[in-house]
Amino acid sequence: MIDMKLMMMLLMWGSESQGRLLSIPTKPNPDDAPASARWLVSLNFWGVLNTISSDLGGAPFGNVVSYSDGLPNESTGISYFYLTTLDPTARNALQDDKASFTVSEYPLGTCGRRDPMNPTCSKISLTGKLKLVDEKSKEAEFARNALFSKHPEMKDWPEDHNFQVFKLEIENIFLINWFGGPKPLTVEQYLHPKVNNVGLIL
Numbered sequence: 377m378i379d380m381k382l383m384m385m386l387l388m389w390g391s392e393s394q395g396r397l398l399s400i401p402t403k404p405n406p407d408d409a410p411a412s413a414r415w416l417v418s419l420n421f422w423g424v425l426n427t428i429s430s431d432l433g434g435a436p437f438g439n440v441v442s443y444s445d446g447l448p449n450e451s452t453g454i455s456y457f458y459l460t461t462l463d464p465t466a467r468n469a470l471q472d473d474k475a476s477f478t479v480s481e482y483p484l485g486t487c488g489r490r491d492p493m494n495p496t497c498s499k500i501s502l503t504g505k506l507k508l509v510d511e512k513s514k515e516a517e518f519a520r521n522a523l524f525s526k527h528p529e530m531k532d533w534p535e536d537h538n539f540q541v542f543k544l545e546i547e548n549i550f551l552i553n554w555f556g557g558p559k560p561l562t563v564e565q566y567l568h569p570k571v572n573n574v575g576l577i578l
Contacts, residue, residue: 398569399449403486406496406554409561410569413551416481416498418451421526423479425457427468427506439465443477444519444526453567455502455544456509456519458530460537465506469542475506477544481553498553502546509541516541 400418404411422442429437441459446452455477459466469475478501481487487497509516519541524531533539549566551559 398451409551409559410565412498412553413500413549413561413566414451414453414569416479416500417445417453417455419484420479423477425465426476427465428472428474429464430468430471431464437464437468439463441465442527444522446522447525456523457542458523458539459542460539462537466540466542469506470508473505473507475544476501476503495552495555501550502544504547505545506542507545509543511540519543
């Protein structure tokens, strides 16, 4: 259970970030691309965040990162990260904010014996801009609550590392969740999925 202050903050940021609050307890039908995408992002704990390297002459740089898109079972669709400029990813984003973030269904344990590259083992890449969130804003407070609820260890990370909240402003979505190539899915459809029998709008 969460207190009313956090619930109001969640509702506010779900609206302002253009992400409908959603809980999807079971794997959706592959034909429902928006629900599949939101399910995959909401249940995962980590993924690979790719930036343009300022140290490698503009080469792509992928890094395993933890993230959260809301409080548990209350997804907003917006991925938040807790990063330090001691790591290349944050440094890269501050110089060139172009980024992509990829997560796979495989870590969830729902792919069975299928290989992670099997099209029925879902994967999604969100492409856009990796932005630093104003640390004094209500959005940053919400994001820290979302991150710490999913990754409690983060609260004890060294203060002198100056960890800050970043978010991915999504511009394009690449989703594979079945045979036949990527599913057509707009950012609007992803952030505002329709209610169905597997999704609960909060």
